[in-house]
Amino acid sequence: MARLDLSNIKKSFGETPVLHDISLNVADGEFVSLVGQSGCGKSTLLRIIAGLESPDSGDILIDGVSVRDSAPKDRNIAMVFQDYALYPHMSVGENMAMPLVMARLPLYARLPGMRSVIPVGRRTQPEIRGEVEKVARQLRIDHLLDRKPAQLSGGQRQRVALGRALVRNPQVFLMDEPLSNLDAKLRVQVRTEITELHASSGLTFVYVTHDQVEAMTMSNRVALLQAGHLLQVGAPNALYSDPASLDVARFIGSPEINIAAGEREDNGVRLGQALLPVSVTGQGPVQIGIRPETLSVADAPGLINPGPSAHLPKLTLRKRMIEDLGPEVLIHGAFDHAPDALIRVRAQKSDAYGASDDLTRAQSLQVMLNPQQLLFFDAQGQRLEARAQIAAEVA
């Protein structure tokens, strides 16, 4: 149980800066994901929290106490690594017991063979075994305690790594891409298990991932990093619906947000043949972010008909390719007026089991935009405020 505060963390490797002035507060019991592409500095930040790297400047506070100069073992944190980092020559039980052995026994009692000879060792031995077994039961790996890591499957190793982190009852639980070595099916399952673990343990979690779906589904808040900068911190939905910049909008959401160039006009923003009845703050060119799932296709065979939204601005989409995902289809194409900008539309089928053959034959489609669901950015990618123009709506 602890809150974690990072203030003005800076770090560079040689001449290359990897973290620029990162500040982040994680509340007690919160689940925060650090998400970003590989090389964005998220793992480095996690290792700085763990004490495996030291920051060039800035401070790390756990429960208000600076741990900047403490060794990893004195921070009362636990960490789960991407490749699980199990001790290869020790059994599962020994792996899980290690953090407790290290914490409770003095050095001389930890020497090989001494644990069962020295009184302290003899006293703590059954107590450690009890705790290991308790956590193992909780993770359903109690039947594996005598195995070696090499004899386990990926999912089992993952659980052992979680167990080793859990036994020490840490204040902060750090995870570095713990799911990326699992196959897709198992990943979804373990994702749920980690979320449940967070709920039942009430511990503070910091979770590093490059997968926005993991970040969105598991965390209370998501911190998005790019090239060593903290772009935005917020609830998963806030990052999706209210991104601070184009980079955030691009990263969150799958398939990626469409970007179309718009022009300011007196009574709105022009996008090809459509005039969007919105007024946008600032000056200069406008980039319009259109989420693929907010576009709807009018009168398309086999797709859900958007119905009474006929007054929405329409654009012609030249279709290039269709991906049939089962219940929905992904249409790749480009607007008539800008054939170079790729536009993706994600549309629900009217019959989830229906075929998309008719759609495959169609050359171009009428696509409707909902101006309220559009995101506007300036040329530098900063978010612009947009307000609906009542007057334009009449026109």
Add this chain to the structure above:
Amino acid sequence: MADLAAPTPHWSDRIRPKSLRGLLGTLLLFLGAWVMVFPFIWMISSSLKPTDEVYDSDFTIIPKTFKGWENYYAVIFEQPYLIFLMNSLIVCIGILVIQLLTAIPAAYALAKLKFKGSTILFGTVIAAITIPINVTSIPLYIGLVKVGLLDTYFAMMFPFIVSVFAIFLFRQFFRGFPDSIIQAARVDGFSEIEIILRLILPSAVPAMAAFSVFSFVAHWNDLYWPLIVVQSQDKMTATLSMMQYQSAFDTDYGRTYASATVVTAPMVIAFLFARRLFIRGITMTGVKG
């Protein structure tokens, strides 16, 4: 269903060459093997001969006059052969243990710890491999004379207690050890020494076995340094004891060869037993987590 398993070949098929190229290859290998083995045959043959027959122009492998009993009796019973063997063992094991004790922490530091100057330090280690013992032996000898430690086990081991080759070998091996395991250990509260003892060493057994063989054989066979620092018979190593049959006036070659055979035998026998370990050490693989 067709029987997919190949029929077991008759033993003679395995040694019978399949073609002319195969025949040439076999011949070449046979020649190579002969070059390797012939000195041993010569050694054993000569150890059974009287001295005047060893350099007889009319060479035969089977001795004309059999002096085997006398030669071997003299080597094994007329000198403290067991003392020599024990001296060799003490020196070889002592050197090996201290080499492992010094090289493993040094190699770990060079492979896994980040500190200023580690690259230069490693460069120095590589450079040190190129320095031959003959260069350092005179200053070392003079030093040992000055402190009065000549003719001691210490003097026999001292130049070899730090092996740069071992540091290099272990450093290369340790580099393959996953960093994340070391980091997990640091989070779990291991000290650096415990990381070495509990995690690195168990995975480095093949490398240690390979190095042990190299080191043990090298120092068992070493004649040069014991010849310099050993003065009395009770510190003489087995290899050095061969020199006893040599004097300024004449050399008993039969006995020298018998002595060489007796000294070589333990190593050859040990190698035959540990061959598997030795080969595994040379073709060592990394850790799979």
